[in-house]
Amino acid sequence: MTVHSSPIALGSFAQRLIAVALLVVAALTLWYLRSLVLLVFAAILFAIVLRSLADLMARPTGLGEGSSFVVATVAAMLTIVLFVAVLGTQLQAQLLELRDRLPELLAPVEDWLGSGDVGEWLVERAEAMVSEGAVMSRIAGLSGWAVTLLANVVLVAAAGLYIGFRPDLYRGGLLMLFPRRSRQGAAVTMDALGSALQRWLMGQLASMLAVGTLIFLGLWAIGIEAALALAFIAGILEFIPFFGPVLALAPAVALALAVDTTTAIWVLLLYLAVQQFEGNVLNPLIQQQAVSLPPAVTMFALLAFGVLFGPLGVLLATPLAVVCLVVVKQVWVGRVLGEPVSLPGKE
Known part of the structure; x- marks a missing residue:
C-alpha cells in the first residue's frame, strides 16, 4: 500500500526547516559579530x-x-x-x-x-x-x-x-x-530588562561614587600624594566586581610601601574598611531598590563572559548576567513553569 504525504504537511515541515535554518544563520552571524x-x-x-x-x-x-x-x-x-x-x-x-x-x-x-x-x-x-x-x-x-x-x-x-x-x-x-502571538510577552520581558538594568546601573554608579569619595578622603587623611588619582582608579574599577578592587589596591599599596611599611598597612586597612562598608552596608541599601545577583553567579559570569568575549566581556559581565537572570525568571520560570516571579527591586 502506498502512503501519500499531504502537501499541507510537507509545506509545514518545509516552513519549520527554513525557520530552523534561519535561526542557525542568525546565531552564527551574531557570534561572528559578537x-x-x-x-x-x-x-x-x-x-x-x-x-x-x-x-x-x-x-x-x-x-x-x-x-x-x-x-x-x-x-x-x-x-x-x-x-x-x-x-x-x-x-x-x-x-x-x-x-x-x-x-x-x-x-x-x-x-x-x-x-x-x-x-x-x-x-x-x-x-x-x-x-x-x-x-x-x-x-x-x-x-x-x-x-x-x-x-x-x-x-x-x-x-x-x-x-x-x-x-x-x-x-x-x-x-x-517577534510573532504577533509573542509580542505582548516580549514587551513585558523587555520592560523588565530595562527596569533591571536601570536599577543596577544607578546602584553601581552610586557605589562607584561612594567608594571613590571614601578612598580619596582616607588617602588624603593618611597623607598619600596621589590620593585623587588612586581614588579615581578605585572608583572606576569598582565597576568590575571582585577583581576591580584588587587591581585598585595594588598601586595604592605600592605607593605607600615607597614611604614606609606603616603607611602601607594603613592604606591596606583603609581599602579593606571601604570594601567592608561597601559590601555590608552600602550594597544591601542599594539592592533594596536594585536587582540582586548572587556572588557566585557574578563570579562565574565574569569568567564565562571573559572567556567568550575577552576584556569587553569582563567589563560588561555583570549587566549581561542581569539580562540572563531576568530572561530566565520571566521566560522560563514565569511562562514555561508557570511560577510567580517578582520584578527587579520588588523582591
Missing part, C-alpha cells in the same frame, strides 16, 4: 543612564520626554567638563607621577620578594623592544589600538544618544521581529 553586539549593548547601557537622569529631571520640572533628555544630556556633559577643568590637570599630573615612579614603587616589592629581577626584567624587555627594531611597528600598533578604542567610545556615545532620545522607536522595531 564584538559589535557588545558595543550595541554598551550603547543601550549608556542610553539607560541618560534616560534615568532625564526621568529624574522631568519629575520636579515637568519637562517632556525629549526636553528632559536634552537638558539631562547637556547637564551631564557640563558636569564632565567642569570636573576636567577643576580637577583634570591635577588628576593627569598624579597619574603621570604614578607612571614615572613605577621603578621606585617596584623596589619594596622586590625587597619583599627577595629578588631584584623585577625591575631588571622590565628594563631588559624595554631594551629588547628597542634592539629588535620594532619600535615603529609597536607604536603604530598602539596608535591603531588607541584609534579603535576612541572610535568605539564615540560610536557607543552617539548610538546611546540616539537610543536614549527615542527609546520607543527602537523598542517597537525590535518587537516587530
Whole structure:
C-alpha cells in the first residue's frame, strides 16, 4: 500500500526547516559579530543612564520626554567638563607621577620578594623592544589600538544618544521581529530588562561614587600624594566586581610601601574598611531598590563572559548576567513553569 504525504504537511515541515535554518544563520552571524553586539549593548547601557537622569529631571520640572533628555544630556556633559577643568590637570599630573615612579614603587616589592629581577626584567624587555627594531611597528600598533578604542567610545556615545532620545522607536522595531502571538510577552520581558538594568546601573554608579569619595578622603587623611588619582582608579574599577578592587589596591599599596611599611598597612586597612562598608552596608541599601545577583553567579559570569568575549566581556559581565537572570525568571520560570516571579527591586 502506498502512503501519500499531504502537501499541507510537507509545506509545514518545509516552513519549520527554513525557520530552523534561519535561526542557525542568525546565531552564527551574531557570534561572528559578537564584538559589535557588545558595543550595541554598551550603547543601550549608556542610553539607560541618560534616560534615568532625564526621568529624574522631568519629575520636579515637568519637562517632556525629549526636553528632559536634552537638558539631562547637556547637564551631564557640563558636569564632565567642569570636573576636567577643576580637577583634570591635577588628576593627569598624579597619574603621570604614578607612571614615572613605577621603578621606585617596584623596589619594596622586590625587597619583599627577595629578588631584584623585577625591575631588571622590565628594563631588559624595554631594551629588547628597542634592539629588535620594532619600535615603529609597536607604536603604530598602539596608535591603531588607541584609534579603535576612541572610535568605539564615540560610536557607543552617539548610538546611546540616539537610543536614549527615542527609546520607543527602537523598542517597537525590535518587537516587530517577534510573532504577533509573542509580542505582548516580549514587551513585558523587555520592560523588565530595562527596569533591571536601570536599577543596577544607578546602584553601581552610586557605589562607584561612594567608594571613590571614601578612598580619596582616607588617602588624603593618611597623607598619600596621589590620593585623587588612586581614588579615581578605585572608583572606576569598582565597576568590575571582585577583581576591580584588587587591581585598585595594588598601586595604592605600592605607593605607600615607597614611604614606609606603616603607611602601607594603613592604606591596606583603609581599602579593606571601604570594601567592608561597601559590601555590608552600602550594597544591601542599594539592592533594596536594585536587582540582586548572587556572588557566585557574578563570579562565574565574569569568567564565562571573559572567556567568550575577552576584556569587553569582563567589563560588561555583570549587566549581561542581569539580562540572563531576568530572561530566565520571566521566560522560563514565569511562562514555561508557570511560577510567580517578582520584578527587579520588588523582591
